[in-house]
Amino acid sequence: MLLVFVMVVNSLNFWIFFVIVLVVYYGLFRKSSKLQNFTLLASSYLFYGMVDCRMCALLLVATGIFYFLGISIANNNGKNEKVASKLTTIGVLLGVGLLFYFKYLDFFIEQFGILLSSIGFQNNLSTFGILMPLGISFFTFKLIAYVIEVHRETLEPSRDPIAFGTFIAFFPTIMSGPIDQPGKFLPQLNINRTWRYDNFSDGIKRIFWGMFLKMCIADQLSGYTSAVFGNYEHHNGTSLVIAAVLYYFEMYADFAGYSDMAIGTSQLLGLSISENFNRPLFAQNISEYWRRWHISLTSWITQYVYMPLNLVFRNWGMIGICLAAIINTIVIGAWHGANWTYIIFGLYHGVIIASIVLFEKRRKKLEKTYSLKKKSWYKNSRMLLTFILVTIGMVLFRSKSLGDFWGLLSSIKGFGTPFIPLDPTLLLVSIISICVLMIKEYCNENKLNMHLLHSNYFIIRVITVALLACFIISFGELNGGSFIYFQF
Amino acid sequence: MKRIIAGFIIFLTIFVSADVIFGYLCKYMESRAKTGGTASRLYLVQESNEDIVMFGSSRMSHHYDPIVFEDSLSLSCYNAGEDGYGILNNYGMILLRIKHHKPKMIVYDVCDYDIKAFDPRQQTEMLRAYYDVPEINEIFKELLPKEYLKLKSNMYRYNSKFFRLLSCYIGYGSKRDSGYLPMDGVIDYDVNLCYDTIPPMTDPIKMRYFGKLIDTCKANDVQLVLSLSPSYLAPNSNAFYAIKQMCNEKNVPFYDYYSDSIISINKIYFRDKDHMNSEGASIFTKELVGKIVTDNLLGLK
Numbered sequence: 090m091l092l093v094f095v096m097v098v099n100s101l102n103f104w105i106f107f108v109i110v111l112v113v114y115y116g117l118f119r120k121s122s123k124l125q126n127f128t129l130l131a132s133s134y135l136f137y138g139m140v141d142c143r144m145c146a147l148l149l150v151a152t153g154i155f156y157f158l159g160i161s162i163a164n165n166n167g168k169n170e171k172v173a174s175k176l177t178t179i180g181v182l183l184g185v186g187l188l189f190y191f192k193y194l195d196f197f198i199e200q201f202g203i204l205l206s207s208i209g210f211q212n213n214l215s216t217f218g219i220l221m222p223l224g225i226s227f228f229t230f231k232l233i234a235y236v237i238e239v240h241r242e243t244l245e246p247s248r249d250p251i252a253f254g255t256f257i258a259f260f261p262t263i264m265s266g267p268i269d270q271p272g273k274f275l276p277q278l279n280i281n282r283t284w285r286y287d288n289f290s291d292g293i294k295r296i297f298w299g300m301f302l303k304m305c306i307a308d309q310l311s312g313y314t315s316a317v318f319g320n321y322e323h324h325n326g327t328s329l330v331i332a333a334v335l336y337y338f339e340m341y342a343d344f345a346g347y348s349d350m351a352i353g354t355s356q357l358l359g360l361s362i363s364e365n366f367n368r369p370l371f372a373q374n375i376s377e378y379w380r381r382w383h384i385s386l387t388s389w390i391t392q393y394v395y396m397p398l399n400l401v402f403r404n405w406g407m408i409g410i411c412l413a414a415i416i417n418t419i420v421i422g423a424w425h426g427a428n429w430t431y432i433i434f435g436l437y438h439g440v441i442i443a444s445i446v447l448f449e450k451r452r453k454k455l456e457k458t459y460s461l462k463k464k465s466w467y468k469n470s471r472m473l474l475t476f477i478l479v480t481i482g483m484v485l486f487r488s489k490s491l492g493d494f495w496g497l498l499s500s501i502k503g504f505g506t507p508f509i510p511l512d513p514t515l516l517l518v519s520i521i522s523i524c525v526l527m528i529k530e531y532c533n534e535n536k537l538n539m540h541l542l543h544s545n546y547f548i549i550r551v552i553t554v555a556l557l558a559c560f561i562i563s564f565g566e567l568n569g570g571s572f573i574y575f576q577f
Numbered sequence: 578m579k580r581i582i583a584g585f586i587i588f589l590t591i592f593v594s595a596d597v598i599f600g601y602l603c604k605y606m607e608s609r610a611k612t613g614g615t616a617s618r619l620y621l622v623q624e625s626n627e628d629i630v631m632f633g634s635s636r637m638s639h640h641y642d643p644i645v646f647e648d649s650l651s652l653s654c655y656n657a658g659e660d661g662y663g664i665l666n667n668y669g670m671i672l673l674r675i676k677h678h679k680p681k682m683i684v685y686d687v688c689d690y691d692i693k694a695f696d697p698r699q700q701t702e703m704l705r706a707y708y709d710v711p712e713i714n715e716i717f718k719e720l721l722p723k724e725y726l727k728l729k730s731n732m733y734r735y736n737s738k739f740f741r742l743l744s745c746y747i748g749y750g751s752k753r754d755s756g757y758l759p760m761d762g763v764i765d766y767d768v769n770l771c772y773d774t775i776p777p778m779t780d781p782i783k784m785r786y787f788g789k790l791i792d793t794c795k796a797n798d799v800q801l802v803l804s805l806s807p808s809y810l811a812p813n814s815n816a817f818y819a820i821k822q823m824c825n826e827k828n829v830p831f832y833d834y835y836s837d838s839i840i841s842i843n844k845i846y847f848r849d850k851d852h853m854n855s856e857g858a859s860i861f862t863k864e865l866v867g868k869i870v871t872d873n874l875l876g877l878k
Binding site for chain 2 (some may be wrong): 568
């Protein structure tokens with residue numbers, strides 16, 4: 090049981106573990122960046138090893154190989170470009186191969202078997218039942234980004250195995266990201282981190298806000314959404330629509346909550362990591378939504394998939410851009426797991442983005458002619474449309490299979506009294522919390538000077554944090570489950 | 578560093594004050610609850626003086642009609658069944674009831690919550706309000722020793738309960754006079770006969786608490802009756818074998834109607850797979866009371 094407790098960032102066990110790390114990190118080793126890195130590496134492997142020691146060995150071997158690959162690529166850069174390119178290709182293939190073997194091989198075998206059966210070939214293909222290491226999608230992307238950046242000479246290879254190992258296995262981010270850019274993270278490990286009030290204050294605020302999102306919104310909503318989606322045949326259209334809308338909030342609060350806690354924890358360690366969300370609920374179209382949602386993944390895919398694809402399709406004009414966008418979003422969808430629902434989820438978003446690209450000129454012309462950009466009804470209706478489109482995508486994302494999704498969609502008929510859970514007060518807590526979230530995001534989005542957590546006054550900041558803590562303990566789901574993104 | 582210490586002191590002051598105010602508010606609303614589960618629990622541990630008290634989960638509150646008991650045995654009866662709770666919660670409530678007023682008989686309906694290993698934190702959450710009562714404190718010490726510090730906080734004790742207490746305080750919701758909550762309607766979907774829905778392994782913690790329940794009732798001279806009410810299309814009650822055996826060894830009556838040859842196979846007596854409607858409940862309660870009378874458990878003959 091301990092194993093499971095330690096890995097959940099919002100558990101007491103994690104914070105006991107983290108305080109011990111902090112004491113060693115700042116107390117014993119504050120004068121040496123190498124020893125601080127070693128503390129982070131050891132605690133990261135301990136944290137990861139709690140889940141399964143075999144996974145630790147895989148992480149260690151992969152890190153070792155990419156460490157030497159990085160140095161070899163750098164040694165050949167400029168001198169022997171062909172070798173450097175080949176080594177980079179090997180690195181990329183190795184990373185993709187790892188991901189493919191652990192995440193997709195069983196799926197492909199299964200689908201191949203189905204295909205053979207459908208065309209009349211008897212087959213005995215059986216899957217390997219491969220156990221997927223936690224966080225593999227996150228650390229393989231870091232590894233791939235590292236070799237590419239070294240090859241592009243935008244990054245000096247790490248010649249410190251401890252620092253490189255820390256970058257790959259960094260415990261606040263290994264399970265669910267954000268996926269850090271090596272060029273941003275690695276240089277921070279070269280200098281020793283000292284205890285600074287700003288880091289402490291900002292870190293604590295981020296952690297409490299993350300806990301609020303996770304425990305007062307995501308965990309409170311999961312009871313309702315699971316009850317409705319898990320038994321959709323017995324619910325009417327009203328309940329299904331409400332559950333779909335709430336699931337969007339649940340996903341956002343769960344993932345943004347984790348990201349906030351990871352960012353806050355890193356800040357306490359004196360390290361700055363990538364932001365993952367930028368108020369996606371205020372996005373005015375799907376392209377903008379992807380610039381605001383899971384930013385670290387989308388920027389990775391844009392940098393290493395979309396840009397090269399755009400180059401490949403550069404002579405195809407508008408069709409090339411659309412094709413690159415569709416492939417881009419399919420990769421984003423498939424990254425989440427081996428299931429047709431994720432691929433169709435990507436395709437769905439890709440098609441919408443492609444239509445936005447295709448009609449962009451006309452839209453801009455209309456906006457100019459009627460001065461639409463200044464009109465709030467226009468902005469709000471675009472936001473609402475995006476919200477509806479994302480919500481439909483979320484339902485697809487949550488479905489176990491395409492049949493399940495279709496069954497759920499066809500059940501949205503016969504609107505009536507919505508499903509009321511056994512304890513409706515829990516739903517009330519989540520709705521109040523969603524209102525708090527929306528007010529905060531609205532103020533930030535519109536740059537209204539109504540800061541509480543970031544007030545200029547020290548006393549207001551402390552009171553806000555204290556009241557937030559009281560609200561979490563009084564109304565939050567303290568026995569909540571794991572984070573949704575742990576499964577990816 | 579000075580700022581951190583100052584911030585910490587302010588934080589702690591607000592936190593402790595909020596904890597005291599929140600605790601006071603919750604206790605106030607709890608002690609004046611008019612409706613719902615809070616009012617029922619309050620009644621059970623402060624006012625109730627019935628001769629027969631019945632405990633269990635939702636299957637208890639929907640299946641056992643106290644009026645049938647009262648008419649047949651000429652003894653007052655109260656149904657204290659609570660949705661979603663098993664022996665861990667009910668053992669605590671039984672201790673509180675015995676402390677307040679010793680009944681002549683306790684009827685306990687055994688269900689899934691009494692054999693499966695559910696999270697003890699969730700299963701004891703309703704007892705947190707009585708943490709200061711020594712008997713309840715003992716349960717927490719034994720089941721959740723790590724919660725010791727957390728339970729000192731009122732906000733933790735009343736976590737997620739504020740709005741529920743508020744609705745009970747203002748009188749929103751139903752009041753349970755005899756505790757019985759009859760269900761209407763007939764099951765409207767097909768149920769497949771499934772042999773392995775319940776794992777045969779019984780949670781050892783639950784078994785220990787059944788042992789404690791039997792010992793407590795014997796020590797207080799309270800007649801304990803364990804019963805398994807009918808479940809729709811239940812093939813057998815093998816999953817409850819360990820509890821049955823314990824009752825057998827400790828000479829406690831155990832009445833098994835789980836796969837009753839008349840009620841369990843008849844759709845018209847059920848609201849859903851696990852719950853009977855009022856018609857089924859009435860037939861079952863009459864059967865059970867008849868058995869209690871036949872076996873002369875209360876020495877009324």
